[in-house]
Amino acid sequence: MAEKIYVYDTTLRDGSQGEGISLSVEDKLKIAARLDRLGVDYIEGGWPWANPKDMEFFQRAGELGWRRAKLAAFGRTRKPGGKAGEDANLLAIKRAGVKVATIFGKSWDLHVTAALETTLEENLAMIADSIAFLVEAGLEVIFDAEHFFDGFKANPAYALATLKAAAAAGASWVVLCDTNGGCLPGDVAAAVARVRQELQVPLGIHTHNDGDLAVANTLAAVTAGCRQVQGTINGFGERCGNANLCSVLPNLELKMGYQCLPPGQLSFLTEVSRYVSEIANVVPPGNQPFVGYSAFAHKGGIHVSAVLKASQTYEHIRPQLVGNERRILMSDQAGASNLRCKAEEMGLELSPEKEQAVINGIKEMERQGYQFEGADASLELFLRKTTGEYRQPFEVEYVKTLVEKRPGQEAIAEAIVKLKVGDQVVHTAAEGNGPVNAMDNALRKALEEVFPAIGRMRLTDYKVRVLDEKDATSARVRVLIESRDGTSSWNTVGVSTNIIEASWEALLDSMEYALLKQSRELNKKVAAT
Ligand SMILES: CC(=O)SCCNC(=O)CCNC(=O)[C@H](O)C(C)(C)COP(=O)(O)OP(=O)(O)OC[C@H]1O[C@@H](n2cnc3c(N)ncnc32)[C@H](O)[C@@H]1OP(=O)(O)O
């Protein structure tokens, strides 16, 4: 049986110390509930004395039907010269109604003298008194030894003395912190090994990512004997963040053979990572290991060819193990394998003669500035058009736009569209708050009656990228449009030196794809009956 490593999540506390993260009480409750379902052992909910939001979170945490995780309230040691029993921060932890208290205390002598401005002896007493007070109150106490590794380098005897004071006062765990995040894995491992010789109490590790080594340092500490890992989802946290549990957990389980989450739960990691990003309103980095959108995205033709034959050629794990999926991208880096795979996803068969022509076509269009990896809908239309079996639902005769701006008045935009649907000619005009909006409105007006699906779709994102900046206002631009209906979203691309033309191209693709999608759904329904 695999050895257990306890997972301590501090997304709600240290994660909230990350710049740009501001979680409401509702947000915190939702994240706590999802982490509990994931199966972490501890959830640090916040510092109840530090702000009213965190205290409210603890007051409302009982609303959640907790399954597994223990909720921990965070706090500091008592103030120098004070009494633990009168310390508002320790009393707030008692009031938070939790079973676990996590107390941080100084273990670097510099912090004692420079930050706390007290004596080394008084700091030991602060640690001991605070922990004893909470243990006496019936709480499981975790001691976070702040700056332990820097302290151990500067004054090993004193750093060890702080841990011993915590253990003697009844701490259930002593957690060694790389608070400044600048340590190296070898130093972390050596320090943990030394602590293990001195202390019987179970050890944990809490690292920050200032040297981009938080995950490596956490793994090194576990190898050296730590049995609790502290970290955050997506590595949120103060400065460069905390150890990213989305990397720590799969490495521990899949590479090192430990058990962290209940069996099978690792496969929810990608979902949890994206859920937390969504709630925190943070765009997740695509290249995040294990759980990122691009973590198993293959672009180079050589890679795709091999990975389809044997996945381990370019995948270090099976993406499903962490709930992620393989994606094959089409671009000017692609070969026949990428194309076949994409065509198969779209239910298309391309003859071998067509394959090379399509690849060459895509490479030429990418040279002109198109980017198909972010515009699957335009890619599908392009592929279908090259098979020769595709029938366009409508034909555009022309589009005209007009923008009028008079001093002191708002600009007016108007678009006129003439198109053919079968034998019928539709000629229509519409206004908009800009030329692209006017074209969108005119196109909808022209098509909606014949194709009600157009009425159900809307544009959700519109991005313009200047491709040759040096050409200033005559530069070529790439327009990417995201559209959505009730069931899914799709992306289209247009390129031109004229921003209106690039937008029109992406807009047309977007509507044409909506109709293609609708006819595909209808065909599926018919086939099912
Ligand atoms: C390593 C970590 O991440 S620890 C967690 C850090 N998190 C945060 O700081 C977020 C929440 N913090 C806050 O809301 C505020 O800083 C509070 C409420 C905690 C304190 O606010 P204030 O009382 O106004 O103090 P301020 O923030 O200016 O300074 C912190 C004080 O705590 C003291 N302190 C720092 N660590 C400890 C400790 N382990 N034990 C006791 N006191 C400590 C400092 O010496 C300083 O004392 P001083 O005011 O006598 O100089």
Ligand SMILES: CC(=O)C(=O)O
């Ligand atoms: C306790 C903590 O957050 C740290 O030392 O980084």
